[in-house]
Amino acid sequence: MTRAELIQQIKTKRSFLCVGLDTDITKIPTHLLEEEDPIFAFNKAIIAATEDLCVAYKPNIAFYESYGVKGWLSLQKTWEALPKNCFSIADAKRGDIGNTSNMYAQAFFDEQQSGLGFDSLTIAPYMGNDSVTPFLAYKDKWAIVLALTSNQGSLDFQNFKNAEGKQLFEEVIDKVNTWGTPENTMYVVGATRGEGFLKIREHAPDHFLLVPGVGAQGGSLSDVCQYGMNKDCGLLVNSTRGIIYASQGKDFAERAREEAILLQQEMEVELIKAGIID
Numbered sequence: 001m002t003r004a005e006l007i008q009q010i011k012t013k014r015s016f017l018c019v020g021l022d023t024d025i026t027k028i029p030t031h032l033l034e035e036e037d038p039i040f041a042f043n044k045a046i047i048a049a050t051e052d053l054c055v056a057y058k059p060n061i062a063f064y065e066s067y068g069v070k071g072w073l074s075l076q077k078t079w080e081a082l083p084k085n086c087f088s089i090a091d092a093k094r095g096d097i098g099n100t101s102n103m104y105a106q107a108f109f110d111e112q113q114s115g116l117g118f119d120s121l122t123i124a125p126y127m128g129n130d131s132v133t134p135f136l137a138y139k140d141k142w143a144i145v146l147a148l149t150s151n152q153g154s155l156d157f158q159n160f161k162n163a164e165g166k167q168l169f170e171e172v173i174d175k176v177n178t179w180g181t182p183e184n185t186m187y188v189v190g191a192t193r194g195e196g197f198l199k200i201r202e203h204a205p206d207h208f209l210l211v212p213g214v215g216a217q218g219g220s221l222s223d224v225c226q227y228g229m230n231k232d233c234g235l236l237v238n239s240t241r242g243i244i245y246a247s248q249g250k251d252f253a254e255r256a257r258e259e260a261i262l263l264q265q266e267m268e269v270e271l272i273k274a275g276i277i278d
Contacts, residue, residue, distance in 0.1 A: 001087050001119045002140055003183050006208070009055045009085055010233050011277055014268040017260065018056035018089065018210070020240030021046065021078060022063050027245055029252050039064070039074040042252075044081050046244050049253040053260040056087035056236050058210075076115045087236070088119045089144065089210070094131075095124030101134040109138045120144050122188060122210070125172055129179060136180050143185050145176050148200060150190020150213045173203040182206040189228070191219025191237070197227035205230060212238045214263075221263070225270040233276055239263055 001009075010016050021043050025033075028042045035041040047057065059078055064071035082088050094104040104121070111117035120142035125132055135143040148158055148169045160168045176185060182204075189200050191213030200209065209228055213219035214237050221237060229235055243263075247255035271277045 003208070006055065006087055007232050009087070010271070013052065013055055013264075014271060014277055015053055015055055015264045016233050016235050016237055016267055016271070017054040017263050018058050018087075018236045018238040019046065019050050019054045019243055019260065020058045020060065020091075020212070020238050021244065022060040022091075022240050023074075023244070024063060025067075027248065029248050029250060031250060037070075037074055037077065039067075039071070040077045040081075042244075043074075043078045045253040046256050047078075047081055047083070049257040050243065050260045051083045051086060053257070053264045054086065056089060056238075057082050058089040058091050058238055058240075060240075061090055061092040079116050079118065089236075090116070090118040090121045093122045093124050093146065095127055096131055097127060098130035098134055101131055105135045105138060105141075109135070109141050120186070122146065125176060128175075132176060133179050136184050141184065143176075143180060144210050145172070145185060145187055147173055147187040147204075148189045148193055148196055150192040150219070154190070167199075170199065170203055173200070177204065182208070186210050186236075188212070191221075191224050194220070194223045195227055197224065201228065201230065206232075206234070208234050208236060210236045210238065212240075214239055214242075221266055221270070225274070229270065229274055231274075231276075233271065233274070237263075237267070 023039045023042055032038045032041050064075040090108045107114045108116050108118045108121050122144045123132055125145050132143055158169045186208040189209045191211050211224055214221050243256050243259045246259045
């Protein structure tokens with residue numbers, strides 16, 4: 001999916017919602033455990049209930065890798081079930097030397113080789129250029145680079161300042177900007193960062209930001225929009241637990257839809273307020 005196509009989906013659906021598919025078999029409704037592939041059965045129902053309300057889906061790859069071959073098959077079927085008008089994110093946080101990154105890129109982007117053809121992949125940039133650029137070699141694919149996350153441990157490194165007072169996350173963004181463009185790179189910024197979005201936008205005014213942490217993790221959608229939205233919206237706000245685990249009963253898909261509607265309606269208001277839609 002291109003940047004222009006993603007922006008058009010945001011305007012059409014009046015939403016910038018990303019639904020996280022971090023599917024934990026211990027948390028899904030018990031009646032699904034009778035299915036041949038409970039994880040896929042759950043995901044398929046969630047997708048059907050939310051696809052008109054969101055513009056992106058983000059499976060967290062660890063929740064599939066942990067089940068070995070069965071998990072990868074669930075992931076492949078889930079990817080195949082994703083609507084083609086929704087942006088697909090493999091949340092794998094890969095980052096390695098160049099030849100290994102090439103293999104990761106093939107694993108998640110090359111459908112003919114691996115059976116997966118995600119639009120994007122999350123990447124840890126700690127190893128530098130060769131941990132990011134192999135993913136940018138793929139046309140219309142995206143590298144989503146970790147920048148300023150909201151987990152407690154992020155304080156260990158990301159806010160480190162050099163002698164000039166520049167923080168590490170700022171250096172990461174400035175450097176990655178020399179490798180890619182707003183057409184093929186995004187940044188991960190945690191929703192609980194609030195005014196930190198202002199600093200992000202100083203370095204990445206035109207890039208899309210993938211924003212986890214709204215809802216169950218305590219992030220404020222209004223703060224994210226106030227400080228992080230740009231003229232094209234420039235945001236993909238992810239919600240996982242608040243949507244997919246809204247119910248553990250047989251009404252799980254209906255309840256997921258209800259929660260997604262609430263977020264979509266809030267997003268619509270923000271898009272109108274910003275003049276992005278009428």
